[in-house]
Amino acid sequence: MLNAVWSEELDDAGAVRELLLAARAADGRPEEVEPPSGGLHLPAYEDGRLVGYAHLDTSGDSFGRQVAELVVHPDHRRRGHGTAMARELLARDGELRVWAHGDHPGAARIASNLGLRRARELLVLSARVEDQEWPEPELADGVTLRTFQPGRDEQAVIAVNARAFDWHPEQGALTVGELVATERESWFDADGFFLAERDGAEGTVIGFHWTKVHPPNPTRFGGEPVGEVYVVGVDPEAQGGGLGKALTLAGLRYLRERGLKQVILYVEGDNAPAVAVYTKLGFQRHEVDVQYSR
Numbered sequence: 404m405l406n407a408v409w410s411e412e413l414d415d416a417g418a419v420r421e422l423l424l425a426a427r428a429a430d431g432r433p434e435e436v437e438p439p440s441g442g443l444h445l446p447a448y449e450d451g452r453l454v455g456y457a458h459l460d461t462s463g464d465s466f467g468r469q470v471a472e473l474v475v476h477p478d479h480r481r482r483g484h485g486t487a488m489a490r491e492l493l494a495r496d497g498e499l500r501v502w503a504h505g506d507h508p509g510a511a512r513i514a515s516n517l518g519l520r521r522a523r524e525l526l527v528l529s530a531r532v533e534d535q536e537w538p539e540p541e542l543a544d545g546v547t548l549r550t551f552q553p554g555r556d557e558q559a560v561i562a563v564n565a566r567a568f569d570w571h572p573e574q575g576a577l578t579v580g581e582l583v584a585t586e587r588e589s590w591f592d593a594d595g596f597f598l599a600e601r602d603g604a605e606g607t608v609i610g611f612h613w614t615k616v617h618p619p620n621p622t623r624f625g626g627e628p629v630g631e632v633y634v635v636g637v638d639p640e641a642q643g644g645g646l647g648k649a650l651t652l653a654g655l656r657y658l659r660e661r662g663l664k665q666v667i668l669y670v671e672g673d674n675a676p677a678v679a680v681y682t683k684l685g686f687q688r689h690e691v692d693v694q695y696s697r
Contacts, residue, residue, distance in 0.1 A: 404488050405411075407447035407455070413438055415446060417580075418453040422476050429477040431622035432504040439472075441476035447488055454479040457488050459495070464572035469496045470694075475509075485513050492592070493517065493697065500572075500694045514695045523572075524672030528686035529624070532659050535685040540649035541658075542599070546609070548653055551596035557582050559608040560598070560636075562576045567636035574634065590615055599637075599646055610637040612650035614658055620660060624665055630658035632668035648680060 413419060414662060416438045423436040438444070439458050447455035457473040464470055471492050475485045492501060500522060503510035515523075542548065552559070557579045568575035585591055595614035601607050616635040619626050637647045658666050668686065670677050 405447055405454070405484055406664070407445050407488060407491055409443050409445050409459075409491070409657075411443060413444045413446070415453060419444075419446065419456050422453055422456055422473060425477055426474050427620070428622060429504060430507065431620060433474070434617070434620070436487050441517065445488060445491060447484060449479065449484070455484045455488050457492060457524055459492065462499070462500050465576045466572060468500050468572070468696075469495075471499060471501045472504075473510075480509060485509060486516060489513050489517055498696070500696050503605060503693045503695060506693050508692045510693070510695075519695040519697060521693055522696035525692040525694075526670050526678070526688055527667055527673050527690035527692065528670060528678075528681055529665055529667045529689040530685040532630075535659075537655045537659065537684065539644065540652040543644050543646065545602045547600055547602055548597055548605060548650075549600065551593045551598055551611070551613075553586050553593055556598060556608065562606050562613055563638050564634070564636050566638055572690055576634075592616070592619075595654065595657050597657075599641075599650055608638075610646050610650050611635070611640040612654040614621065614654040616658070616661065624667070627664055629691050630661065630663040630666040632666065648684075651680075652682065688690070 419438045420436055423433055427433060427436060438456075442461045443459040445457040445459070446453055447457075453476070455473070455475040457471060460470045473488055473492070475488070489501070492499065501514075501519070503514070504666070554559065559579060561579050561582060564577050565575055581631070591613070595616075597612045598608050599610040601609060611634070612632070613634040615631040616629060617629045619628050631649060634645055635651055635654075637650070655658075657668060667689065668681060670681060672691065
């Protein structure tokens, strides 16, 4: 019999970490194997052994929807544990979204059985660097590119980010404090963080491209380190003039110079204009992450 009880504190973080590592070995996901902090935790045990884990972000996304992640240990799947944990999630009040990273077929079966619908698709596109000819970025008159300077540019970037992503469930809520915290992460690279400014208006940022490099994951992308078009944001008042493409090219060329063989990016499945731009730059669909809702 499955024993699963919600809690604000996670007492068995080590066991959860081992479960997440086992899931990543089988599925390539999740990328992060440290149990999340905050929110609510639902460890699920069978005969005293941890067989599943769910986390509920009670603070919600930018639109107030609570967001959940649910994982079942690969050795204990197809026994109803995922369905039982999903029912525990659905028993809670409030608008809810549940991630299925990689569009896992097991998650699709659970969602179908419980009457959940696909509410969002987040595409993972990839490009092999050696197959691409990414030209020099072309900037409009009066616009220059430079790289991010920690301690100086945070507020300007966050202001553009908020305007560019006011429609986005997660990105639009980024704060200065969160950006500063990210600067302490081992992967942060200011040289790969490009800002577009208007000439003669130092500090007036109108767009940015933040790149990221992922360490090798044996079960994803051929086990190679992978570059990412992490975030490209353009102030709405500067959109339509090719600035987004120029910023993207600047970052792609930088990732190529770092010797990476593959670059990925995430884009909303219903953002047809962005998908079209990335397709012209050589990106193809690689994976999809899905959010289900009631």
